[in-house]
Amino acid sequence: MEGRNQTIVSKFILLGLSEQPEQDRILFYFFFFMYLISGLGNLLIILAIYSDPRLHTPMYFFLSNLSLVDICFISTTVPNMLNNYISRNKTIPYIGCLTQLFFFIWFSAMDIFLLTTMAYDRYVAICAPLHYSTVMTPNVCAVIVGVTWFWTCINALTHTILMTRLSFCGHNEIPHFFCDLSPLLKLACSDTFINDLMINTGGALTTFLPFIGILISYFHIFMAVLKIPSVSGKQKAFSTCGSHLTVVCLFYGTIIGVYFSPTSTHTAQQDIAATVMYTVVTPMLNPFIYSLRNKDMKGALRMLITRKPGFSL
Structure with missing residues (x-):
């Protein structure tokens, strides 16, 4: 790599959603509002499930975990983006970028795994209702969630460790609002074959x-x-799956569109959207x-x- 700028990158610049400074205030209020709604809504779901004994079932146990993960998920990217809009400083340290990458992947x-687990829970409830109580026991549900937390953490840690072996020199501008895998790999000036394989x-x-x-x-x-x-029986069965299917389509549709479709079919703006x-x-x-x-619910x-105020959960 002779003749190439070998200045080691110690920080990255997140270009964000817009290159026009006059739009920063609008974007700040827009994402701040969505962040508050998301945090409050998911917190209410967790508290409602915890406080109502009728909802102490496997389906709502997985839903409460999904709400907790969603709070953590949106908190990985949005607060830092809001801070960038306030401070007008769009830099993020190298270690901060890798930390954000780790939690984002995790x-x-x-x-993804919780949505899959919830689909299996609905399958057992509808296709094998007589065995539901013996298959989806509290211990089994706890083990499933525990293993999922552990496995996804190891997966995120592996991606992050592999990222540390790469060298970044020269360009440090990330055309995104957070540190994602693909933009970081494009900035690397060393071989990314192992990272791509992973x-x-x-x-x-x-x-x-x-x-x-x-x-x-x-x-x-x-x-x-x-x-x-009976028609009512069909409607009841579909109603228990409708919400989950909606979330799956929304979540998977955008992920597949960003990461697994040909890059020639979409622009960077479409990826960010x-x-x-x-x-x-x-x-x-x-x-x-x-x-x-x-x-x-x-x-x-x-x-x-x-x-009334003063109640205890």
Whole structure:
């Protein structure tokens, strides 16, 4: 690499969503509002499930974990972006960038595996209702969630460690609002073959295999629902899956569009817009999707909000 600028990069510049400074204030209020709505909505979901004994079931246990992960997920990127808009300083230290990358990969993978687990939970509930209580026991649910947290952490740590072996020299501008894998790899001035290999193999294990699991679960659910004789029974079965399917389509649709479609079919602006959808918009919409279509959840939220001060959970 002779003749190339060998200045070692100690910080990166996040160019953000707009290169026009006059739009920073509008973007700040826009994302600050979405961050507050997301945090408050997901927190209410967790408190409602915790405070209502009727919701102490596997489905709502997984939903409470999903809400917790969504709070962590959106907190990985948005607060730093808001700080950049306030301070007008868009730099992020090298170690801060890798830290953000680690938590982003961790929580995004957690979202994926929890959505897969929730699909399996619905499959057992609809296709094998007599065995549901013996299959989805509290211990089994706790083990599933615990293993998921551990596995996704190891996956994120592996990507982050592999990133530390790369050299960054010369350009340090990231055309994004957070430190993501693809933009960072494009800035590296050393061989990224191992990193690319890990992304391709890890992407299959943490994205496509769970997605296939969701498709298989819903294929069996759909076939089982078709055998239900009454229309009301079919509607009830579909209503328990509708919210989850909506979230899956929203989350997976944008991820596949950003990371697994040919780069020639979309622009950088389209990638950023799709990334905003699954990193900010989806965590904000999840509480509304799960509560508005669920009578039990609406009842628990109503009880939580109208409860007199001084109650104990």
